[in-house]
Amino acid sequence: MTAPNIETIVSLAKRRGFVFPASEIYGGLGSSWDYGSLGVELANNIKQSWWRWLVHERDDIEGLDSSIIQNRLVWKYSGHETTFSDPLVDCRACKGRFRLDKLQDVNCPKHPSVHPGDDKECDLTEAREFNLMFRTTVGAVSSEDDESALAYLRPETAQGIFINFANVLNTSRRKLPFGIAQIGKAFRNEVTPGNFIFRTREFEQMEMEYFCRPEDAPRIQQEFIDGFLDWFDSVGILRENLKLYEQTPEELAHYAERTVDILYRFFPEREDEEKQFDELMGIANRKDFDLKAHSKKPEDAEGKRLNQDSTEDLSYFDEQTKQRFYPYVIEPAVGVNRTLLAVLMDAYSEKTNEKGETRVILKLKPELAPIKVAVLPLAKNKPEIVAMAKNLKKQLLPVMRTVYDDTGGIGKLYARQDEIGTPFCVTVDHESLEDNAVTVRDRDTWEQERIKVSELKEYLRKRLD
Amino acid sequence: MTAPNIETIVSLAKRRGFVFPASEIYGGLGSSWDYGSLGVELANNIKQSWWRWLVHERDDIEGLDSSIIQNRLVWKYSGHETTFSDPLVDCRACKGRFRLDKLQDVNCPKHPSVHPGDDKECDLTEAREFNLMFRTTVGAVSSEDDESALAYLRPETAQGIFINFANVLNTSRRKLPFGIAQIGKAFRNEVTPGNFIFRTREFEQMEMEYFCRPEDAPRIQQEFIDGFLDWFDSVGILRENLKLYEQTPEELAHYAERTVDILYRFFPEREDEEKQFDELMGIANRKDFDLKAHSKKPEDAEGKRLNQDSTEDLSYFDEQTKQRFYPYVIEPAVGVNRTLLAVLMDAYSEKTNEKGETRVILKLKPELAPIKVAVLPLAKNKPEIVAMAKNLKKQLLPVMRTVYDDTGGIGKLYARQDEIGTPFCVTVDHESLEDNAVTVRDRDTWEQERIKVSELKEYLRKRLD
Numbered sequence: 001m002t003a004p005n006i007e008t009i010v011s012l013a014k015r016r017g018f019v020f021p022a023s024e025i026y027g028g029l030g031s032s033w034d035y036g037s038l039g040v041e042l043a044n045n046i047k048q049s050w051w052r053w054l055v056h057e058r059d060d061i062e063g064l065d066s067s068i069i070q071n072r073l074v075w076k077y078s079g080h081e082t083t084f085s086d087p088l089v090d091c092r093a094c095k096g097r098f099r100l101d102k103l104q105d106v107n108c109p110k111h112p113s114v115h116p117g118d119d120k121e122c123d124l125t126e127a128r129e130f131n132l133m134f135r136t137t138v139g140a141v142s143s144e145d146d147e148s149a150l151a152y153l154r155p156e157t158a159q160g161i162f163i164n165f166a167n168v169l170n171t172s173r174r175k176l177p178f179g180i181a182q183i184g185k186a187f188r189n190e191v192t193p194g195n196f197i198f199r200t201r202e203f204e205q206m207e208m209e210y211f212c213r214p215e216d217a218p219r220i221q222q223e224f225i226d227g228f229l230d231w232f233d234s235v236g237i238l239r240e241n242l243k244l245y246e247q248t249p250e251e252l253a254h255y256a257e258r259t260v261d262i263l264y265r266f267f268p269e270r271e272d273e274e275k276q277f278d279e280l281m282g283i284a285n286r287k288d289f290d291l292k293a294h295s296k297k298p299e300d301a302e303g304k305r306l307n308q309d310s311t312e313d314l315s316y317f318d319e320q321t322k323q324r325f326y327p328y329v330i331e332p333a334v335g336v337n338r339t340l341l342a343v344l345m346d347a348y349s350e351k352t353n354e355k356g357e358t359r360v361i362l363k364l365k366p367e368l369a370p371i372k373v374a375v376l377p378l379a380k381n382k383p384e385i386v387a388m389a390k391n392l393k394k395q396l397l398p399v400m401r402t403v404y405d406d407t408g409g410i411g412k413l414y415a416r417q418d419e420i421g422t423p424f425c426v427t428v429d430h431e432s433l434e435d436n437a438v439t440v441r442d443r444d445t446w447e448q449e450r451i452k453v454s455e456l457k458e459y460l461r462k463r464l465d
Numbered sequence: 466m467t468a469p470n471i472e473t474i475v476s477l478a479k480r481r482g483f484v485f486p487a488s489e490i491y492g493g494l495g496s497s498w499d500y501g502s503l504g505v506e507l508a509n510n511i512k513q514s515w516w517r518w519l520v521h522e523r524d525d526i527e528g529l530d531s532s533i534i535q536n537r538l539v540w541k542y543s544g545h546e547t548t549f550s551d552p553l554v555d556c557r558a559c560k561g562r563f564r565l566d567k568l569q570d571v572n573c574p575k576h577p578s579v580h581p582g583d584d585k586e587c588d589l590t591e592a593r594e595f596n597l598m599f600r601t602t603v604g605a606v607s608s609e610d611d612e613s614a615l616a617y618l619r620p621e622t623a624q625g626i627f628i629n630f631a632n633v634l635n636t637s638r639r640k641l642p643f644g645i646a647q648i649g650k651a652f653r654n655e656v657t658p659g660n661f662i663f664r665t666r667e668f669e670q671m672e673m674e675y676f677c678r679p680e681d682a683p684r685i686q687q688e689f690i691d692g693f694l695d696w697f698d699s700v701g702i703l704r705e706n707l708k709l710y711e712q713t714p715e716e717l718a719h720y721a722e723r724t725v726d727i728l729y730r731f732f733p734e735r736e737d738e739e740k741q742f743d744e745l746m747g748i749a750n751r752k753d754f755d756l757k758a759h760s761k762k763p764e765d766a767e768g769k770r771l772n773q774d775s776t777e778d779l780s781y782f783d784e785q786t787k788q789r790f791y792p793y794v795i796e797p798a799v800g801v802n803r804t805l806l807a808v809l810m811d812a813y814s815e816k817t818n819e820k821g822e823t824r825v826i827l828k829l830k831p832e833l834a835p836i837k838v839a840v841l842p843l844a845k846n847k848p849e850i851v852a853m854a855k856n857l858k859k860q861l862l863p864v865m866r867t868v869y870d871d872t873g874g875i876g877k878l879y880a881r882q883d884e885i886g887t888p889f890c891v892t893v894d895h896e897s898l899e900d901n902a903v904t905v906r907d908r909d910t911w912e913q914e915r916i917k918v919s920e921l922k923e924y925l926r927k928r929l930d
Contacts, residue, residue: 017527017636023536025628025759025777029616030604032534034629036636037520037527037645055502057862059855059869062482062502067667068650069497071488088605097605134601136618138666139495140553140562140656151494153601153618163490164499171482171501173872180502185533185650191605201603202532294490312490390524397522404524407638 002241003348005269009341010196012360016420018042018344019197031193031200038420039340041370041401043204046235046339047183049367050206053231054181061179061208062172066160068185069151073309075133077293078159080152083254085129086191091116092123099191100127106192132188134201153187158331160184161209162290165314176316176327177212177220183336197337198266198278204336211316211327214288217257221285224332225260228281232262235339236365238346241265243277255289264342280342281334288326291315295326343368347421351446362421363444366464371422372400373460376413378429380406389428392438396457400464418443424460467706468813470734471661474806477825481885483507483809484662496658496665503885504805506835506866508669511700511804512648514832515671518696519646526644526673527637531625533650534616538774540598542758543624545617548719550594551656556581557588564656565592571657597653599666618652623796625649626674627755630779641781641792642677642685648801662802663731663743669801676781676792679753683723686750689797690725693746697727700804701830703811706730708742720754729807745807746799753791756780760791808833812886816911827886828909831929836887837865838925841878843894845871854893857903861922865929883908889925 003009013019017036023029035043055063075081087100094110108116117124134153154160161180168180183206193199212220225244232242247259263277270276291314292298298306317324347364366372373396377389389404396402405413410427417425425441432438438456441448451459468474478484482501488494500508520528540546552565559575573581582589599618619625626645633645648671658664677685690709697707712724728742735741756779757763763771782789812829831837838861842854854869861867870878875892882890892904903921906913916924 015636017633020629020632022532023539023628024632025775025779026536026538027774027776029532029534029536032532034529034531034625034632036529036629036633040528040530043530056866059858063505064499064501065505065508066499067487067494067497069494069652069667071491071494073491074488130605134603136599136601138599138654140595140654160499163488164485164501167485167489167499168482168501171480187534189603189605202534309492310490311492314490393524401521 001349002238002265002268003345006196006198006266006341006345008348009344012348012362012419013039013196013344016416018420032202033197033200038370042343042364042368043336043340045368045370046336046343047204047206049235050231050334051181051183053234054179054208060174060177061181061210062168062174064161064164064168064180064182065184066157066164066182068154068187069136069138070154070160070163072151074159074163074294075152077307077310078162078290079255079293080133080155080159081131084133084155085131087127088130088191089116089127090125092125093121097191102192130189130191132190134187134189155188156186156333157182157184157205157207158209158333159290161207162294162314162329165211165291165294166312169316176318177210177216179208179210181206181208183207195266197341200337205333206336206339207331207333209286209290210330210332211291212330213318214325214328217285217287217328217330221258221260221283221330224330225262225283228262228283228332228334232280232339232342234365235343235368236346236363237264237339237342241268241342241346242280245277245279253284253286255286257285257287259284264338266338266341266345268345280338281332283330283332286329286331288328290329291326353446359415359418361418361443364421364423366423369421369423370401371403371417371420372464373402373424373426374413374417374422375402375404375426375428376410377404377406378410378427382430384433385428385430388432389426392426392428392453392456396460399457399461414441423464426456426460466814467703467730467733468810471663471731471806471810473813474809475661477813477827477884478504478661478809481881483885497667498662498665503835507808507829507833508801508805510833510835511801511808512669512671514700515696515799516646516648518699519644519673525639525642526646526675527633527639529626529629529633529645529647530649531622531629531647533619533652534601534603535619535625535628537616539624539628539759540617542772542775543627543755544720544758545598545620545624546596549598549620550596552592553595553656554581554592555590557590558586562656567657595654595656597655599652599654620653621651621798622647622649622670622672623674623798624755626672627759627779627794630676630756630759631777634781641783642675642681644673644675646671646673648672660731662806665802670798671801671804672796672798674751674755675795675797676756677795678783679790679793682750682752682793682795686723686725686748686795689795690727690748693727693748693797693799697745697804697807699830700808700833701811701828702729702804702807706733706807706811707745710742710744718749718751720751722750722752724749729803731803731806731810745803746797748795748797751794751796753793755794756791824880824883826883826908829886829888831888834886834888835866836868836882836885837929838867838889838891839878839882839887840867840869840891840893841875842869842871843875843892847895849898850893850895853897854891857891857893857918857921861925864922864926879906888929891921891925 018039020034022032022034096109098116137149138151243263245261261282264280265276295314296310297313347362375389375393377385393404427439483504485499487497487499561574563581602614603616708728710726726747729745730741760779761775762778812827840854840858842850858869890906
């Protein structure tokens with residue numbers, strides 16, 4: 001079962017402390033979100049799953065964590081300064097500002113029943129390009145107009161990988177093919193962010209650049225497309241809610257040979273099935289565009305260096321073939337926030353209890369659950385029961401994240417743990433003091449089993465694997 | 466043994482891929498650094514150790530991950546807009562710009578033998594306050610001077626915690642005392658960054674705000690001072706290189722009742738022992754300043770609301786005493802980057818081998834080591850040995866981070882693993898194919914032991930604990 005719409009998740013996320021509107025006490029800040037105690041654990045678990053799968057389990061990918069603010073020249077030669085923009089139009093009548101290519105997706109602020117430009121009262125200006133990079137100024141300069149101090153917040157983590165290609169190659173003594181992976185914040189000054197954490201100006205990326213011989217690129221790209229479908233499955237995203245989308249020649253970025261997007265059904269409530277899906281990630285064959293662009297050697301037809309500033313040549317020398325060339329790059333890029341949203345939507349389910357009440361169960365994969373086990377004392381006014389429960393928490397914690405919770409009656413505690421996706425509740429009751437056993441309750445089936453304390457850790461470990 | 470100076474660590478970090486100068490191929494960007502594959506693992510392990518200790522092992526601290534860009538009003542009412550600044554002076558003669566309070570720490574660019582102001586040729590201006598927050602503009606505004614769109618990159622993660630106090634309190638059903646912990650990037654437009662990763666404009670903080678009754682604050686502050694000394698010990702920072710420093714009344718921030726800094730011996734090469742130490746972290750009693758500042762209720766003497774914009778009152782109602790009050794806050798704030806630097810410095814050691822050559826050993830605590838076990842094939846041209854080694858890697862990986870490495874002769878591989886702090890090397894040799902056993906080599910003692918493959922995982926697990 002999948003959540004019927006994003007709003008269901010927004011409400012659950014706020015109520016249970018996964019995600020809050022950012023700067024809420026000051027009226028927010030247009031589509032900006034903070035992650036509460038459960039949200040940060042879920043996000044961390046998603047990031048760790050991705051990192052373990054790509055960096056730790058494979059033998060051919062190195063990790064990296066580069067700066068958010070880099071030298072401005074990085075964005076000059078990557079092409080972002082000139083091409084990373086949206087076409088904007090203003091309406092002289094309603095004073096609204098819109099993306100020319102998304103007029104049909106928004107409504108006129110003055111006449112909400114029509115799209116901007118559809119009404120004869122609309123008076124749209126010519127489109128102009130609006131660069132999506134956030135600008136800032138580095139150092140104690142006299143004026144903010146001082147161009148020499150201009151810097152950008154990175155709009156993607158990828159460029160931090162390309163400019164470190166030689167550093168990683170030299171220190172890791174890698175041979176092709178190999179990859180460099182990075183997780184980190186990126187910033188895009190979107191004109192119309194929205195749909196909860198689907199599109200935000202500040203977001204977190206998990207990007208990996210895989211460097212290979214040009215002739216191997218098509219095969220490797222396909223392997224990562226298949227690989228990511230498997231990874232999404234492993235984190236609980238349903239295959240039926242995913243769709244592959246092959247970018248058309250018109251949609252392809254100028255440097256890309258082939259890009260396949262993996263779409264997720266973020267909007268199941270929409271009638272038109274086409275429109276239910278939107279981008280979860282992209283897997284691009286960027287050819288040798290990036291390494292060439294940041295290299296000092298390549299020249300144009302007149303023999304002029306294309307990059308006047310780089311101090312490095314980022315080509316690769318193949319010792320077997322004795323050839324030097326710029327590796328091709330396959331880039332699987334996925335957002336932490338969109339993955340988290342898709343995970344929450346597909347984990348969402350409802351169940352009716354014996355009283356006929358509807359309960360929410362978040363059927364998260366145990367690997368992703370913020371809390372694996374909740375230890376609950378049946379009577380919090382009985383010191384021996386509390387002590388035994390707290391002691392169990394301590395015993396289990398090194399192996400699986402366990403919390404102790406006594407903030408309500410047992411029914412409420414169970415309902416809360418179901419709603420936040422905790423796979424198992426362990427209840428310590430009066431009998432536990434006698435028989436040294438506890439009740440283990442399963443989140444999905446609500447079935448309970450009596451387990452000896454001495455066998456508890458092993459029992460839970462097996463069930464969680 | 467401790468590294469003799471930071472430069473030793475800079476060199477090791479670059480050579481082995483812990484830390485690289487950021488934007489290096491474009492000449493860098495003033496004291497900005499990227500973390501290579503070993504650096505990012507070490508930083509992740511430090512962060513996880515801190516998070517596990519505070520958030521997972523205790524029962525009274527919630528996690529949080531708030532946005533880097535918040536509503537500007539957050540920084541108005543926190544006081545950062547008006548008070549988070551350094552006094553700067555310009556020199557009309559040399560065109561240099563300096564911090565008035567640090568003139569004695571830098572040299573005149575024109576006459577490097579003197580400090581700015583010490584030379585009669587120096588012509589310093591009056592000091593003016595320079596705000597340390599990075600500015601940016603959010604949304605598609607017409608002009609960058611549009612004040613309504615002005616925003617800042619957060620200079621600390623703490624404020625994101627205060628403004629979410631009510632959200633966390635309500636969703637977690639906490640009672641005092643409890644804490645909220647956050648790890649994340651912060652940005653300060655320092656005039657003179659430097660000393661490797663010690664002072665950078667972009668850095669990562671681990672901050673925790675612990676909310677309590679005013680009368681409990683002094684005791685709790687002391688408990689965290691002691692607790693952090695223990696935590697530093699657990700990550701391998703030597704007690705003899707730490708020093709407590711009690712801020713004087715003149716040094717205290719206006720909102721702080723007592724602040725204790727924990728200093729580390731970052732500059733052991735300096736003759737004056739006083740000057741060897743600099744700040745690793747601070748533990749402040751911030752009183753009720755922050756929650757009050759962000760609340761809508763408090764009024765000044767004339768009955769005017771001190772905060773005209775907040776929509777929330779961040780006071781706390783104690784159900785037992787039936788009193789409502791603003792909790793006090795104890796804040797232990799520590800930098801990921803400075804901790805990482807101190808960890809590397811204290812892990813650094815040298816050892817002479819039987820040939821009289823000096824080898825570097827990074828004696829990292831196993832918990833922090835980027836790689837726990839390296840599996841090395843003695844002969845990489847023998848497929849059975851390679852297969853057995855790769856298979857061992859797969860078996861060990863789920864329990865401890867293991868890599869397979871065949872990029873050199875065994876002597877070189879050992880030396881490399883010593884230098885990056887890998888506690889154990891496992892060597893698969895010709896005999897392994899016969900006796901199903903491998904050689905385990907200890908990083909610190911260089912002693913080797915023959916271990917049966919069937920017992921290897923358990924053996925290593927015990928040694929690593």
